[in-house]
Amino acid sequence: MTRAVCAPAAIGETVAxxxxxxxxxxxxxxxAWEPLARVEREAMRALIRLGE
Incomplete structure (x- = not known):
């Protein structure tokens, strides 16, 4: 099993x-990756903005 872990603050990269x-x-x-529902997509955008 492969795990992909994101820890942007720890490795100095942006959330995006x-x-x-x-x-x-x-x-x-x-x-397969499917686009998130509208509300989830907006939440993800907000998180990305916070991380930059």
Whole structure:
């Protein structure tokens, strides 16, 4: 089993960079990713803004 862990503050990258890295790992593993629902998407955007 492969685990992808994002700890942006610990490794000095932005949340957006971490999410991008995570999505590429999921793609390489053949795991489908579906867009989040509108409310979840807005929450994710807010978290990304907080992390930058």
């Amino acid at each position: 960079e971490c999410v991008g890295r995570l999505l590429s790992v999921l793609g390489e593993a053949g795991i």
